[in-house]
Amino acid sequence: MTTWPLPPGSTIGILGGGQLGRMLALAAARLGFDVAILEPERDSPAARVAAHSVVAAYDDPKGLAKLARLSDVITCEFENVPAAAVERLRELGAEVAPGARALAVAQDRLAEKTFLNENGVPTVAFAAADSAESAEAAVAQIGAPALMKTRREGYDGKGQRWVEHAAGAAEVFRALGGVPVIVEAQANFVRELSVIAARGRDGALRIYPLAENHHAAGVLRRSLAPARAAPAILDQAERIAAQILTGLDYVGVIGVELFEVEGGILLVNEIAPRVHNTGHWTQDGCEVDQFEQHIRAVAGWPLGPTDAIRAVEMLNLLGEEALEWPRYAAEPESRVHLYGKRQIKPGRKMGHVNRLRGL
Amino acid sequence: MTTWPLPPGSTIGILGGGQLGRMLALAAARLGFDVAILEPERDSPAARVAAHSVVAAYDDPKGLAKLARLSDVITCEFENVPAAAVERLRELGAEVAPGARALAVAQDRLAEKTFLNENGVPTVAFAAADSAESAEAAVAQIGAPALMKTRREGYDGKGQRWVEHAAGAAEVFRALGGVPVIVEAQANFVRELSVIAARGRDGALRIYPLAENHHAAGVLRRSLAPARAAPAILDQAERIAAQILTGLDYVGVIGVELFEVEGGILLVNEIAPRVHNTGHWTQDGCEVDQFEQHIRAVAGWPLGPTDAIRAVEMLNLLGEEALEWPRYAAEPESRVHLYGKRQIKPGRKMGHVNRLRGL
Numbered sequence: 001m002t003t004w005p006l007p008p009g010s011t012i013g014i015l016g017g018g019q020l021g022r023m024l025a026l027a028a029a030r031l032g033f034d035v036a037i038l039e040p041e042r043d044s045p046a047a048r049v050a051a052h053s054v055v056a057a058y059d060d061p062k063g064l065a066k067l068a069r070l071s072d073v074i075t076c077e078f079e080n081v082p083a084a085a086v087e088r089l090r091e092l093g094a095e096v097a098p099g100a101r102a103l104a105v106a107q108d109r110l111a112e113k114t115f116l117n118e119n120g121v122p123t124v125a126f127a128a129a130d131s132a133e134s135a136e137a138a139v140a141q142i143g144a145p146a147l148m149k150t151r152r153e154g155y156d157g158k159g160q161r162w163v164e165h166a167a168g169a170a171e172v173f174r175a176l177g178g179v180p181v182i183v184e185a186q187a188n189f190v191r192e193l194s195v196i197a198a199r200g201r202d203g204a205l206r207i208y209p210l211a212e213n214h215h216a217a218g219v220l221r222r223s224l225a226p227a228r229a230a231p232a233i234l235d236q237a238e239r240i241a242a243q244i245l246t247g248l249d250y251v252g253v254i255g256v257e258l259f260e261v262e263g264g265i266l267l268v269n270e271i272a273p274r275v276h277n278t279g280h281w282t283q284d285g286c287e288v289d290q291f292e293q294h295i296r297a298v299a300g301w302p303l304g305p306t307d308a309i310r311a312v313e314m315l316n317l318l319g320e321e322a323l324e325w326p327r328y329a330a331e332p333e334s335r336v337h338l339y340g341k342r343q344i345k346p347g348r349k350m351g352h353v354n355r356l357r358g359l
Numbered sequence: 360m361t362t363w364p365l366p367p368g369s370t371i372g373i374l375g376g377g378q379l380g381r382m383l384a385l386a387a388a389r390l391g392f393d394v395a396i397l398e399p400e401r402d403s404p405a406a407r408v409a410a411h412s413v414v415a416a417y418d419d420p421k422g423l424a425k426l427a428r429l430s431d432v433i434t435c436e437f438e439n440v441p442a443a444a445v446e447r448l449r450e451l452g453a454e455v456a457p458g459a460r461a462l463a464v465a466q467d468r469l470a471e472k473t474f475l476n477e478n479g480v481p482t483v484a485f486a487a488a489d490s491a492e493s494a495e496a497a498v499a500q501i502g503a504p505a506l507m508k509t510r511r512e513g514y515d516g517k518g519q520r521w522v523e524h525a526a527g528a529a530e531v532f533r534a535l536g537g538v539p540v541i542v543e544a545q546a547n548f549v550r551e552l553s554v555i556a557a558r559g560r561d562g563a564l565r566i567y568p569l570a571e572n573h574h575a576a577g578v579l580r581r582s583l584a585p586a587r588a589a590p591a592i593l594d595q596a597e598r599i600a601a602q603i604l605t606g607l608d609y610v611g612v613i614g615v616e617l618f619e620v621e622g623g624i625l626l627v628n629e630i631a632p633r634v635h636n637t638g639h640w641t642q643d644g645c646e647v648d649q650f651e652q653h654i655r656a657v658a659g660w661p662l663g664p665t666d667a668i669r670a671v672e673m674l675n676l677l678g679e680e681a682l683e684w685p686r687y688a689a690e691p692e693s694r695v696h697l698y699g700k701r702q703i704k705p706g707r708k709m710g711h712v713n714r715l716r717g718l
Contacts (some may be wrong), residue, residue, distance in 0.1 A: 005685060005688070007684075008681075008684060008697045008699070008710075009699065009701065022388070025408075026385050026388055026389065026408075029381070029385055029407070029408045029699065030385065030695075030696055030697075031695060031696075031697055032684075032695075032697025032698065032699050032710060033699075034407055034699065048388070048393055048409075048410035049384075049385075049388045049408050049409075049410070050407075050408075051407035051408070287691070287715075288694075296688070301685075301688050302688055302689045304691065305691045309668070309669075310668075322367075325366075325367060325391075326364060326660075329364070329655070329660050329661055330661045332646070332663070332664045335647075336389075336390060336391075337389055337390075338367045338389075338390055338391025339391065340367070340368065340388065340391050340392070340393065342368065351367075351391060356646075
C-alpha cells in the first residue's frame with residue numbers, strides 16, 4: 001500500500017521517453033526522486049536523464065512488470081498509452097496517475113466531448129459517425145464546413161480533415177481510414193487559448209494563468225502568457241478547468257485547449273491529460289512550473305503556487321529551427337530548452353525558447 | 360580539435376557525482392547536452408540523472424580514458440581532483456575546464472593566497488610552515504589567535520584549527536597530521552559574503568549579486584541574497600572577482616568567499632573553482648543560475664545574465680533536517696531542492712530550500 005506523500009528517494013515511473021518525459025524527469029530529480037522511463041526506442045531523450053530505463057513496447061507485459069517493480073507511482077507523458085497497459089499496471093498493484101477514466105476520455109474524441117457537455121463544459125456542436133453514410137448525415141446535421149476527426153489517435157493536426165460540403169463527407173471519411181469519426185462544427189474563434197491546471201491527491205486545485213496560442217498547420221508555434229483577457233474569460237477558464245479536473249477525479253496536470261468565440265465565450269477544443277506544450281512557458285514564467293506541479297500531484301505532495309512571475313513568449317523550435325540555438329543562447333531575455341533529440345526531422349519538436357517579457 | 364560553442368547533443372563530462380554534479384547535469388540536460396559522470400561510488404546522485412556513468416577512482420587510467428572518450432568537454436564538481444588526473448585527461452586530448460592552473464591554486468591554500476596577493480586581491484596576513492618549529496615561528500609572526508590550516512584537502516571547516524597561543528602551535532601542527540600548513544591571522548570580520556562569478560571562453564565576465572552567508576561549525580547553514588551592501592563593497596567584490604577570473608585565465612563559474620572587515624574592506628577567504636553552495640540561491644533568484652552558467656561557459660556558449668529577479672533565503676538541509684521536507688514542500692514561498700542521497704548522515708548536505716522573499 002503506497003502512502004502519500006511519497007518521500008524523496010522514491011521512484012516515479014513514466015510511460016514515454018520524449019521531451020515531456022524528459023522535462024518531468026528533470027523536475028522529479030530536483031525534488032529528490034529517481035525516475036524510470038518505459039519507452040520502445042533506445043536512447044530516448046527522457047531515458048538519458050533517468051536512473052532507470054526500460055526499453056519495451058507500451059503493451060509488453062515484461063516491460064510493464066519491470067516498470068511496476070521499479071516504480072512507486074507511474075504517470076504518462078502522452079495520452080495514447082494503450083488502455084490495456086494501464087489496466088495491466090493496475091493489476092500488478094501499481095499506482096497510476098492520472099487514472100484510467102482520464103485516459104479513456106482523452107483517447108476518444110466522442111467520449112471527451114460527451115464528458116465535457118455532461119459536466120457543463122461547452123464545446124462546438126458535434127456528431128459521431130462510423131460509416132460513409134452516417135458521416136454524410138453527421139455533416140448534414142452539423143452544417144458544412146465541418147471538421148471530421150478520427151475518434152482516436154490524432155494529435156498536432158493529424159487524423160483530421162475539413163469537409164467543405166456534405167456531399168464530400170463520404171470521401172473524407174474514407175480518406176481518414178474508414179474508422180469511427182466525430183464531425184465538429186467550425187469554431188469561429190477569435191483566438192485560441194489554453195489553461196493548464198492541476199489537481200492534487202487531496203482534491204486541491206491550482207490553475208495557471210491563460211496562454212494565448214498560435215498554431216500553423218495544426219502545430220503549436222507560439223504561446224503568449226499570461227494572456228490578456230477580460231475577467232469574465234478568466235472566470236470561465238477557471239470554472240472549466242475545475243469542472244474537468246473534478247469530473248475526472250483527476251490527479252496531475254492537465255492541458256485544456258480553448259476557443260474564445262465572439263461574445264467572450266470559451267469553448268473547449270480538447271483536453272490533454274498530461275503536461276502540455278502550451279504550458280512550457282511556466283518553466284520560466286511561474287512560481288512552480290507545470291512539470292514540478294505534475295510530479296508534486298502524482299507523488300501526493302501539496303501543490304505549489306501557479307502565479308506568474310514574468311510574462312513569456314514561448315517559441316517552439318521545429319525541425320531545422322533548432323539549428324538557430326546560437327541566436328537564442330545569445331539573447332539575454334531567452335531561456336533555451338532543448339530536448340536532446342538525435343535527429344532533426346521536418347516539423348519535429350526539437351526544443352523551445354521562453355522569451356521573457358517583464359510582467 | 361573541439362570547436363566552440365559546443366552544439367547541443369554534445370557530451371559534458373563531470374568529475375564527481377555529488378549534488379553539484381547532479382545540478383550541473385540537470386542544467387546541461389535542459390540545454391540539450393548529454394552528461395557523463397566519473398565517480399568512484401556506484402549509484403551516485405549525479406549518475407542517476409546522466410546518460411553515461413563511469414564508476415572508477417579519479418586516478419584510474421581506464422576510467423579517465425573512458426570519460427575522455429565519451430566527453431566533448433570535461434569539468435569538475437569539486438576542486439580536490441588529483442592534478443595527475445587532469446593531466447592525464449589532457450594527454451588523452453580532452454578539453455578540461457577550468458584549467459590546471461585554477462585547480463593547482465585552489466588545491467593549495469599557500470598557492471591560493473600567494474596568487475591572490477600577487478594579483479592585487481587582499482587576504483588576511485598568512486605564513487607557511489612545514490614543521491613544528493616553523494609553525495611556532497609562523498604563529499609568532501602572524502600573532503595569536505591564528506588559524507592553522509593544512510595546505511591541502513580542507514573543506515567545510517575540516518583540516519583547520521585555532522591556535523590560541525604561539526606556544527600551542529607545535530601541538531596543533533601535529534594534531535593536523537604534521538603536514539604542510541598555512542597560518543592565518545584572525546579575520547575580525549563584520550560578516551561573511553561571497554561572490555559567484557563566471558568567465559566564458561571569450562573572456563567575457565558575469566558577476567552575480569553578493570550573498571551574505573552564515574556558517575555553523577564551518578558548514579554553510581544559510582545565505583541571504585542579494586546581500587545589502589554599500590556601493591563601495593559591491594565595487595570591491597566585482598573587482599576581486601574580475602581579477603581572480605582573469606588572473607587564472609579561467610573558464611567556468613567560481614565561488615569566492617569573502618570577509619567584510621571593519622571599514623568596509625573585503626578580504627578573500629578562499630576560492631572554489633566550481634559552482635558553490637553559496638550560489639544555490641541563483642536557481643530561483645537569478646535570470647540564469649550558476650549551474651547553467653557553468654555549463655554555458657565550459658561549452659563555449661555566450662554567458663547568460665546574472666541579474667537577481669527575486670531575493671532569496673537559502674537554507675541548507677543537513678542530516679536529519681532533510682526529513683523536514685514536507686514542511687518546506689507546503690510553503691508557497693519555498694522551492695525545494697533535494698539531492699537524492701540514499702543515506703542520511705549527521706551534517707551531510709542532503710538538500711536545500713530557496714525561500715523567496717520578493718525583491
